Amino acid sequence: MTTGARSGLDDTAAAPGPAAPDGPAGPQSDVPPGLDPTTTEVQPLEIVVVTGLSGAGKLSAGRVLEDLGWFVVDNLPPALLQPMVELGARGDIRRFAAVVDVRSRAFSSDLQEAIRVLADAGNRPRVIYVHARDDVLVRRYESVRREHPLQGNGTLIDGISEERALLTGIAGEADLWVDTSDLNVHQLRATLENAFAREGGTPPLTATVMSFGFKYGLPLDADLVVDARFLPNPHWIPELRPKTGKDADVSDYVLGQPDAREFLDRYTDVLRLLIPGYRREGKRYLTLAVGCTGGKHRSVAIAEEFARRLTAEGLTAAARHRDLGRE
Structure with a gap:
């Protein structure tokens, strides 16, 4: 068991050594037996x-x-x-x-x-x-x-x-x-x-749909990257500028653009083609990254919509917004 609370992701100060969870001490023998995959007495971990x-x-x-x-x-x-x-x-x-x-x-x-x-x-x-x-x-x-x-x-x-x-x-x-x-x-x-x-x-495949801003760099852990900068930018509309793609009026504006629905439909078809192949190859996690200039409006709205569509396809999908709030 890891002990002590730390406020950040830094693991530079940790000392090596095993950690055990609270509760029963577990097996006491110092000499474990071999793990026989054919036996029915021990289930795979x-x-x-x-x-x-x-x-x-x-x-x-x-x-x-x-x-x-x-x-x-x-x-x-x-x-x-x-x-x-x-x-x-x-x-x-x-x-x-x-x-x-x-x-x-x-x-x-x-x-x-x-x-x-x-x-x-x-x-x-x-x-x-x-x-x-x-x-x-x-x-x-x-x-x-x-x-x-x-x-x-x-x-x-x-x-x-x-x-x-x-x-x-x-x-x-x-x-x-x-x-x-x-x-x-x-x-x-x-x-x-x-x-x-x-x-x-x-489920066999779990998806994370990540919005990001290109001006902050590409996410290194993305499997697929989508560029939403072909859509009009709500940043230039005064009443939408302070809001984000999670707000209904910004989402409606982005998803209501003439090219948005066709883009989402066609890329969803691509995902439908890829998902069975990923499953056959044993891939368990998929990260789809959606980018716009600052990661505030277009990419957020599109990422939320992709997460909804992937959920409808039977995946466990969640949207995560990497750069929201950085501006």
């Missing part, structure tokens, strides 16, 4: 591996999962992932999450092999990759005055760059990317709750 860049918020993500009822272990070496899962399988743990950090140059291959072994044993491992922009990571480290674990005799940015290189392999295989550069702890919680909170009823 739901397993989530949280990894990513130091300082990006891995421990914050772990705390959210813990609040959602997962058994969470912090800073677990990849070599100990399978023994911990086997130990948990002997007790009443059905949802296990591990926060895995970079501790050796063999980290990526070790973790990938551990995940493969767990999958071969009949479990359902999923990987969350938590990351942030370099400037954000530097600011977080400087605020707590700590060195990066891979910094050595070099600079802070040297350590960040080396860690990014070590994480390349596992990042490419992650089920869910979470970019915390512009998230607060509440937005991080909402993102993970959207993906994991629906116990027993999680």
